[in-house]
Amino acid sequence: KNQVEQSPQSLIILEGKNCTLQCNYTVSPFSNLRWYKQDTGRGPVSLTIMTFSENTKSNGRYTATLDADTKQSSLHITASQLSDSASYICVVTPGAGGTSYGKLTFGQGTILTVHP
Amino acid sequence: NAGVTQTPKFQVLKTGQSMTLQCAQDMNHEYMSWYRQDPGMGLRLIHYSVGAGITDQGEVPNGYNVSRSTTEDFPLRLLSAAPSQTSVYFCASSRNSGRGGSYEQYFGPGTRLTVT
Numbered sequence: 031k032n033q034v035e036q037s038p039q040s041l042i043i044l045e046g047k048n049c050t051l052q053c054n055y056t057v058s059p060f061s062n063l064r065w066y067k068q069d070t071g072r073g074p075v076s077l078t079i080m081t082f083s084e085n086t087k088s089n090g091r092y093t094a095t096l097d098a099d100t101k102q103s104s105l106h107i108t109a110s111q112l113s114d115s116a117s118y119i120c121v122v123t124p125g126a127g128g129t130s131y132g133k134l135t136f137g138q139g140t141i142l143t144v145h146p
Numbered sequence: 147n148a149g150v151t152q153t154p155k156f157q158v159l160k161t162g163q164s165m166t167l168q169c170a171q172d173m174n175h176e177y178m179s180w181y182r183q184d185p186g187m188g189l190r191l192i193h194y195s196v197g198a199g200i201t202d203q204g205e206v207p208n209g210y211n212v213s214r215s216t217t218e219d220f221p222l223r224l225l226s227a228a229p230s231q232t233s234v235y236f237c238a239s240s241r242n243s244g245r246g247g248s249y250e251q252y253f254g255p256g257t258r259l260t261v262t
Contacts, residue, residue, distance in 0.1 A: 034188065064251075073150075073236050073253030074189075119188070134251075136188030 033057075034122050034137035042143045047110055051140045053103040053120030064121040065094050065105050068139070074119055077105070107142075115144045147172050150254035152237050158260045159227040167222040167257050169237030176242040177249070178220040179204070180212065182233040183256075189236065195220055196242065227261045234258050 034055045043049050055063070062081045066074035078087040078094040080103075086095050091108045107114055120137040153168045171178065179194040181204075191204030195214040209231060211223040220239075224231060235257045240249040 071256070073238075073255050075253070076250055079250070134191070136190070138186060138188045 034120055034135050036118075036120050036137040036140050038140060039138075040141040040143070042145060043110055045110055045112055045144050045146050049107050049110060049142065051105045051107075051118050051120075051142070053105070053137055055101050055103070055120070055122045055135070055137075057122040057124045057135055058101070059125065060098075061123040061125055063094075063096055063103050064123070065092070065103075066119040066121060068117045068119060070116070077118075110142075110144045112144050112146060115142060117141050149173065150237055150239050150252050152235075152254035152257050154257060155255065156258050158262065159224070160262055161228060163227050165224050165227065167224075167235055167237075167259075169220045169222065169254060170218050171220075171237075171239040171252070172218065173239060173252070174217060175239035175252075176217070177240045177251075178214065179238045179251075180210070180220070180222045181236045181238065182206065182231075183236060184233050192222065192235075224259075229261050232259060232261045 037052045062079055064079045065077045067077050068074040077089050077092050080087045080096045082098050093106045096103045105118055117139040119139045122135050124133050150171045176197050180192040181189040182192055183189050190206050192206055192210050193201055193204055193212040195201045198214050198217050201212050201214055214220050237254040238251050240251040
């Protein structure tokens with residue numbers, strides 16, 4: 031079964047520090063990999079989307095990397111802020127494009143807490 | 147644009163009751179989905195639609211029905227509520243385009259359902 035595993039489950043850091051969240055997946059072949067941010071009590075919001083041919087994508091202080099050979103992705107957060115406290119979810123789309131809609135595989139998320 | 151809207155935000159049902167969770171989007175998106183999110187688990191797909199009049203089952207469809215009579219609306223019906231359906235439900239929509247299936251997916255704010 032296609033799986034997406036995220037680590038760590040939870041992470042506490044001090045404001046201003048950097049952190050890196052990990053995502054390992056077994057989905058193959060895969061079309062693209064996404065990172066979402068989900069604030070408590072809200073729906074997920076997209077941070078980055080990388081196709082299989084991309085190996086890095088940035089969105090402000092968020093930088094996602096992808097190694098399709100090892101099936102690993104990471105999300106690096108630079109100079110963390112209190113507002114970065116949220117769950118970060120890795121999502122992998124299998125296959126090759128539009129027919130894969132409905133088959134997205136979600137990780138369980140990493141809960142990040144940023145303390146002042 | 148209001149984006150993706152969901153009603154109600156909260157709902158308590160007794161076992162055996164039925165109800166409909168409403169989802170609407172004003173972005174003219176072809177694709178719409180329903181997910182449930184349970185503690186410690188990734189989002190799981192219940193049903194999805196790739197256009198008006200077309201629906202398909204996701205990973206956990208049992209106990210739920212959907213229909214898509216218009217592009218804008220995608221209601222989720224619980225036929226006979228059970229405690230196992232206690233969860234947070236998210237609706238999402240997207241276009242059917244994007245290189246490598248990298249369509250942007252927009253989530254609603256969620257409906258928190260408790261079945262007693």
